[in-house]
Amino acid sequence: SQQGEEDPQALSIQEGENATMNCSYKTSINNLQWYRQNSGRGLVHLILIRSNEREKHSGRLRVTLDTSKKSSSLLITASRAADTASYFCATDLPSGSARQLTFGSGTQLTVLP
Amino acid sequence: DSGVTQTPKHLITATGQRVTLRCSPRSGDLSVYWYQQSLDQGLQFLIQYYNGEERAKGNILERFSAQQFPDLHSELNLSSLELGDSALYFCASSASWGGEQFFGPGTRLTVL
Numbered sequence: 001s002q003q004g005e006e007d008p009q010a011l012s013i014q015e016g017e018n019a020t021m022n023c024s025y026k027t028s029i030n031n032l033q034w035y036r037q038n039s040g041r042g043l044v045h046l047i048l049i050r051s052n053e054r055e056k057h058s059g060r061l062r063v064t065l066d067t068s069k070k071s072s073s074l075l076i077t078a079s080r081a082a083d084t085a086s087y088f089c090a091t092d093l094p095s096g097s098a099r100q101l102t103f104g105s106g107t108q109l110t111v112l113p
Numbered sequence: 114d115s116g117v118t119q120t121p122k123h124l125i126t127a128t129g130q131r132v133t134l135r136c137s138p139r140s141g142d143l144s145v146y147w148y149q150q151s152l153d154q155g156l157q158f159l160i161q162y163y164n165g166e167e168r169a170k171g172n173i174l175e176r177f178s179a180q181q182f183p184d185l186h187s188e189l190n191l192s193s194l195e196l197g198d199s200a201l202y203f204c205a206s207s208a209s210w211g212g213e214q215f216f217g218p219g220t221r222l223t224v225l
Contacts, residue, residue: 033213042115042203042216043156088156100146100169101214103156 004089004104012110019076021107023089030092032065032072033101037086079111116140117217119204125223131192134220138185138206145187146207146214147179151200162187194224
């Protein structure tokens with residue numbers, strides 16, 4: 001099964017509202033990353049949070065990480081129609097094991113105008 | 114534009130055939146990753162190369178192979194193709210392990 005699992009699978013909100021997506025994972029990580037994918041396109045990196053960080057901001061994005069609960073959340077504030085996309089969390093495993101990103105199944109966000 | 118290029122954009126072929134997907138990483142990036150994205154399996158890591166050497170292997174089938182050349186471009190070879198191999202294949206590159214990855218636009222493979 002996937003290392004990271006996003007919740008909810010799909011989210012539909014009105015423009016201007018905030019969107020929150022959650023990610024849970026199973027093993028210790030080096031960092032956790034969030035990516036965005038527009039339909040059929042390549043993924044775009046949004047933000048990286050290291051295992052020793054608890055919160056990070058980038059523009060309208062806020063990411064939190066709780067390593068004790070093995071979970072992360074992505075908050076998009078004041079959403080826009082252009083934010084409509086799939087959002088994936090990806091976990092990077094610690095040194096010593098295979099350094100690869102493991103992606104979750106994604107949250108499909110629809111922002112209605 | 115991520116700076117990662119992939120060719121071809123679309124590929125339609127028949128079962129049993131062999132295809133080669135090509136990827137050029139961002140200038141200066143030594144790591145190249147290959148992923149497969151399908152509706153039922155999601156985004157699956159296949160393999161990683163770093164400066165010409167294989168560094169990590171994921172859910173890559175024995176029918177698939179990859180290599181990274183001295184100029185750092187990479188090729189993913191898929192052989193004895195099956196209907197289930199139809200998917201989007203992404204290449205990504207990064208400057209360092211475990212950091213931000215830059216994805217190419219993908220190659221959409223359709224096996225008929």
